Amino acid sequence: MFWGARLPLRVFFGSLPGPLNTWQSVWTRRLHRAPTMSLDIQCEQLSDARWTELLPLIQQYQVVRLDDCGLTEVQCKDISSAIQANPALTELSLRTNVLGDAGVGLVLQGLQNSTCKIQKLSLQNCSLTEAGCGVLPGVLRSLSTLRELHLNDNPLGDAGLKLLCEGLRDPQCRLEKLQLEYCNLTATSCEPLASVFRVKPDFKELVLSNNDFHEAGIHILCQGLKDSACQLESLKLENCGVTSANCKDLCDVVASKASLQELDLGSNKLGNAGIAALCSGLLLSSCKLRTLWLWECDITAEGCKDLCRVLKAKQSLKELSLAGNELKDEGARLLCESLLEPGCQLESLWIKTCSLTAASCPHFCSVLTKNRSLLELQMSSNPLGDLGVQELCKALAQPDIVLRVLWLGDCDVTNSGCSSLATVLLANRSLRELDLSNNCMGGPGVLQLLESLKQPSCALQQLVLYDIYWASEVEDQLRALEEERPSLRIIS
Numbered sequence: 001m002f003w004g005a006r007l008p009l010r011v012f013f014g015s016l017p018g019p020l021n022t023w024q025s026v027w028t029r030r031l032h033r034a035p036t037m038s039l040d041i042q043c044e045q046l047s048d049a050r051w052t053e054l055l056p057l058i059q060q061y062q063v064v065r066l067d068d069c070g071l072t073e074v075q076c077k078d079i080s081s082a083i084q085a086n087p088a089l090t091e092l093s094l095r096t097n098v099l100g101d102a103g104v105g106l107v108l109q110g111l112q113n114s115t116c117k118i119q120k121l122s123l124q125n126c127s128l129t130e131a132g133c134g135v136l137p138g139v140l141r142s143l144s145t146l147r148e149l150h151l152n153d154n155p156l157g158d159a160g161l162k163l164l165c166e167g168l169r170d171p172q173c174r175l176e177k178l179q180l181e182y183c184n185l186t187a188t189s190c191e192p193l194a195s196v197f198r199v200k201p202d203f204k205e206l207v208l209s210n211n212d213f214h215e216a217g218i219h220i221l222c223q224g225l226k227d228s229a230c231q232l233e234s235l236k237l238e239n240c241g242v243t244s245a246n247c248k249d250l251c252d253v254v255a256s257k258a259s260l261q262e263l264d265l266g267s268n269k270l271g272n273a274g275i276a277a278l279c280s281g282l283l284l285s286s287c288k289l290r291t292l293w294l295w296e297c298d299i300t301a302e303g304c305k306d307l308c309r310v311l312k313a314k315q316s317l318k319e320l321s322l323a324g325n326e327l328k329d330e331g332a333r334l335l336c337e338s339l340l341e342p343g344c345q346l347e348s349l350w351i352k353t354c355s356l357t358a359a360s361c362p363h364f365c366s367v368l369t370k371n372r373s374l375l376e377l378q379m380s381s382n383p384l385g386d387l388g389v390q391e392l393c394k395a396l397a398q399p400d401i402v403l404r405v406l407w408l409g410d411c412d413v414t415n416s417g418c419s420s421l422a423t424v425l426l427a428n429r430s431l432r433e434l435d436l437s438n439n440c441m442g443g444p445g446v447l448q449l450l451e452s453l454k455q456p457s458c459a460l461q462q463l464v465l466y467d468i469y470w471a472s473e474v475e476d477q478l479r480a481l482e483e484e485r486p487s488l489r490i491i492s
Contacts, residue, residue, distance in 0.1 A: 037088070038063040045070045051078070058082035062089060068096040073103035080110030087115035093122035095150070101132025108139045117145045124179070125153035133160035140167030140175070148177040152207070156180070158188040165192040169199055179207035181236075187217030194224025203230040209264065214241035222249035231259040238293070239267035244274030251281030258286040266295035266321065272303035279306040288316045295350070296324035301331035311338040311346060321350035323378070329360040336363035339371050348376040352407070358388030368395035372402055380409035380435065386417035393420040397427045404430055409437035409464070418445030425452035429459050437466035443474045450477055453488060465492040 039054070039061040046054070046069050058064050059082045071079075076099055083089055094107065104126055111118055121143075133156060140146070156164065161183065167173060190213055197203065213221065218240060225232060235253070242250075242265055254260060270278070275297070282289060299307075304327060311317065327335070332351065338344055361384060367374060384392075389408065395401065413421075418441050425431070436449075446468065452458050478490050 037061040038065075040065045041069055042067045043069075046075075051075065055082055059085045060088070061086070063091040064089065065091070065093040065095075066097070067093055071097035071099065071103075073100050073106070076103035076106035080106045083107070083110040083116075084113050087117065089116070089118055091120040092118060093120075093150075094126060095122050095124040097126055099123075099126040099128070101127075101129055104128045104132050105135050108135055112139060112142045116143065118143060119145055120148040121146060122150035123154070124150045128154040128156065128160075130155075130157045130160035130163075133163040136164050137167035137170065140164075140173040141170045142172070144172050144174060146173075146175060148205075149175055150179040151183065152179050152181040154183055156183045156185070158184075158186055161185055161189040162192050165196050168196045173200070174202050175200075176202050177205035178203070179205075180211070181207050181209045183211060185211035185213065187213050187220070189213075190217035190220040190224075194220050194227075197221075197224040197228040197230060201229040201231075203228070203232060204259075205234040206232065207234075207236045209236045209238035209240060211240055213237075215243045215246055218242050218246045219249050222246070222253050226252045226256045230257075232257045233259050234262040234264075235260065236262075236264040237268070238264050242268035242270065244269070244271050244277070247274040247277035250278055254281040254287050254289070255284055258288060260287070260289060262291040263289060264291075264293040265297065266293045268297055270294070270297040270299070272298075272300060272306075275299055275303040276306045279310050282310045283313055287314070289314065290316055291319040292317060293319075293321045294325070295321045299325040299327065299331075301327055301334060304331040304334040308334050308338040311335070311344045312341045313343055315343060315345040317344075317346060319348040320346060321378075322354060323350045323352040325354055327351065327354040327356070329357055332356050332360035333363050336360075336367050339367045339374060344371075345373045347373055348378075349374065350378040351382070352378050353381040356382040356384065358385050358391065360384075361388040361391035365391055365395035368392070368401060368403055369398050375403060376405040377403060378407040380407045380411065380437075382411055384408070384411040384413075386412075386414055386420075389413050389417040390420045393424045396424045396431065401428060401430050405433040406431060407435040409435045409439065409466070411439060413439040413441060413445075415441045415445035415448070417441070418448045422448040422452040425449065425458050425460055426455055431460060433462040433464075434460060435464040437464050437468065439468060441468060443470035446470050446474055447477070450474075450481060453481060453485070461487055462489045462491065465490065468492065 037060065039057050040063070041054075042065070055078055058079065071094065079094075083092065092111075099107065104123060107123075111121070128151065151164075161180070168175060185208075189211070208221070218237065225235075247270060254263070275294070281287065282292075299322060311320070331354065335349070335351070339346060356379065364377070389411065396403070413436060421434070421436070446465065449463065453460060453463070478492070482488055482490055
């Protein structure tokens with residue numbers, strides 16, 4: 001799952017109010033065109049007194065998120081009563097609480113009232129099983145306002161999925177976004193899902209990753225999507241047993257869904273032959289794909305040739321992940337040649353753990369100095385060494401560089417490489433985030449970076465230094481600098 005994380009590290013850490021063990025509960029009023037009241041509590045074990053304090057708020061707020069709060073079936077009766085009394089509720093999230101089938105049933109019972117206007121419901125990782133799915137058809141029939149349902153990380157199994165699909169097919173159900181990742185589904189679930197797609201034109205987002213569909217199941221799913229009138233925008237099938245043969249099926253989906261913007265196929269053994277077949281669909285004039293995730297798909301430099309045709313032809317493509325593929329320096333060279341073409345407007349490229357060496361860095365230098373669209377480059381876990389980093393720094397020090405995020409974690413960078421990076425931090429005006437985690441530098445290298453960060457000309461806003469060790473004196477200087485520069489965040 002590491003490669004397929006949807007949120008880059010910068011977004012994830014930016015969302016944390018503090019270290020994991022100091023998360024605090026917050027509730028805020030956010031003003032847009034109309035006031036939206038939000039109760040957002042995460043990672044807080046709620047005492048009885050705290051729970052009593054919160055219940056009146058659950059009855060009032062439009063958005064209620066109580067994620068990983070140690071809730072069980074015991075609190076679900078209170079939640080049910082509170083949401084019954086809250087006609088303003090539009091979003092409810094109870095992720096990562098051990099509610100069980102009975103607890104989930106109580107919550108759903110609370111939503112089934114004539115005043116309920118719920119639009120988004122997340123019950124991810126709530127211990128819902130097949131036995132608790134019997135209530136789903138009635139719930140989906142009664143919640144005509146529900147547009148988004150998250151059931152990830154619940155062991156529904158094929159039997160539970162069949163019950164869910166019974167509700168999804170109901171004419172009163174207008175669901176648009178469905179997440180069923182890690183639900184213990186097999187190929188048996190694919191025909192019920194396909195039958196839903198054929199009769200429901202509303203679906204825009206499907207997350208089905210990490211289920212054992214395999215080749216036969218994927219074929220059935222794709223056929224259902226091809227036959228559907230839905231305007232699908234996002235399809236996620238990571239680690240689902242998709243094969244090279246399925247890439248023809250996926251081409252049919254791409255051809256029939258001009259609305260498709262995101263396709264995630266990571267951790268599937270597509271191989272170069274599968275990529276070649278997939279690219280024939282991506283090259284269709286109707287295809288407007290924006291995000292393509294192909295991490296750990298057994299792609300080599302040979303497969304890069306086909307992907308490069310897509311990069312050159314599709315200005316709509318903005319994000320590409322090829323992490324965990326053996327591209328090597330030759331694959332990097334081919335990619336860089338494509339990134340220099342005017343038809344390529346890629347903004348984010350992930351090539352982590354692709355067996356790249358310092359020999360690939362001159363090609364990336366050309367991209368960094370000439371390409372005006374690439375904003376994020378993830379090169380971690382490649383043995384670039386100081387020589388490779390020094391080569392990259394030649395480009396990064398040039399004027400008019402546009403790159404904003406650079407990840408060089410676990411790239412064999414030493415104190416010598418830090419010297420080059422420190423110089424770049426003084427000259428570069430675009431770079432905002434730099435990750436140097438798990439490299440070979442120590443206190444001396446960190447101090448060189450620190451001296452540059454102190455300067456007013458340094459524009460960097462976030463420096464990530466996980467798994468790097470230095471003396472307490474260096475730590476004191478880092479924290480003092482953070483106090484001096486509130487806009488700078490150093491994560492270690």
